[in-house]
Amino acid sequence: MSFECHGQRCRVPAWMPRLLFFAGVYHVFFALGAMAWPHLCFDWAGIPRPNHPVLWRAAGMTSALFGIGFMIAARDPLRHWPLVLLGFAKATLVIVLLSASIFANELPARSLWLAFFDDIVWWFPLGAILWSTVQANLGRPPTHERPLTVPEASAAYRLSSGETIADASGKQTVALVFLRHFGCTFTRQILTQLTDLKAEADRHDARLVLVHMLQKGSEAHYLGDRSGVARIADPVCELYRAFGLGKGGFLELFGPRVWLRGAVAIFRGCGVGHLAGDGLQMPGAFLVRDSQVISSQPARSAADMPDLPRLFEGFGDDFGTLAANAR
Structure with a gap:
């Protein structure tokens, strides 16, 4: 609704x-x-x-x-x-x-x-x-009446290392992985796979960047120093909206597929934590080059995980639409 x-x-x-x-x-x-x-x-x-x-x-x-x-x-x-x-x-x-x-x-x-x-x-x-x-x-109200475009957001948001997305994507391809809240079992599953995700990004001469919904620095409680991955804090979910990621509906958040994959993740030891971020926000993964989306993986359910090999092949289903919007 x-x-x-x-x-x-x-x-x-x-x-x-x-x-x-x-x-x-x-x-x-x-x-x-x-x-x-x-x-x-x-x-x-x-x-x-x-x-x-x-x-x-x-x-x-x-x-x-x-x-x-x-x-x-x-x-x-x-x-x-x-x-x-x-x-x-x-x-x-x-x-x-x-x-x-x-x-x-x-x-x-x-x-x-x-x-x-x-x-x-x-x-x-x-x-x-x-x-x-x-x-x-x-779902936190947006700070703008209309969503930012991808170039606008790329110029406004900075990585934890200091440079903007625009600066970073001008040097090399940036692989943005948008997380759900840190208590979500699927986010916790992603964090256990950070080494593999970073290795896949490095293999394609890309830079892996995590986008989260906490205040800047608060993510350290969940990530610690073990990741070595740049982060972007987006507590108002404005960057999420710029990349077309909205709030999930009932089936997207609690459908049978989510329950099944959630049970598997919990069985593998990912567990479930307290709500740390917007519990309705959908995740996704995108490749950005020169402030333009070149490949996309917007999640269809809360259980969807970033598939970087497929993302680098450029088979994101919504690539054409998002790239057009980015221009």
Whole structure:
């Protein structure tokens, strides 16, 4: 799900505020109905009436509070995500408890109608809004309204050795390997293969450079002095965007292929660490010469690893598009 962020405010699809406002109106009217006619829903679902109608009226008052919360959240869904989370948690809890009661034969199956309009129909859209919130908050807003071009980024970003990408790529081909966050098992797998990656780059008279999302110098905690590879710090993910690397979707980050390859990496001892960087950022690898992309490997999933032999053969699938943009 795509949306634009400017400063700290993101422009979301129109359906989000509309749905939250409608959910708020529904919950308020449901509360009014529950307080005025506490037995109506039970009679309609064919369930014995509760002994104490005041309990159902109290549930109605709670529903009204959720309704007010949804209408407040409709003003800015991503900013007021805690209100959306409360509604999502309430819907999840009701669905689970009601399903468990039906499974235990404590309630008839038709009692699910009690939760259908009040919880089930809202569960998926509320979950979608929360997922967009994760994307907006973990994915750092860009510092420019438009992405930098590759030549602009090459002139702006410096290697840990001091020269810009433009200077370095003017002397020899630069192999940029964009990492995911340092706690990712696939990033940890790349770090175990740095010697081989550097040797492959040296074989083609190229310079291997790692791009990460931490503040300059913070990567030393994960790399130490063992790599001998130049690095570029990109905490706002601006360089990533310049090379066309965006945020991953659900399948790109958590699809079957990612789980399978992740299990293999963990079995081989790569492990998993804490989140150190943008957990949604996609990785990739590129060859740059004279501030121009000459070969590319944008990852299709979080599990994709840099394949430098193939990259040097110039078979990057998106080479034509990226090279054109670089000009």
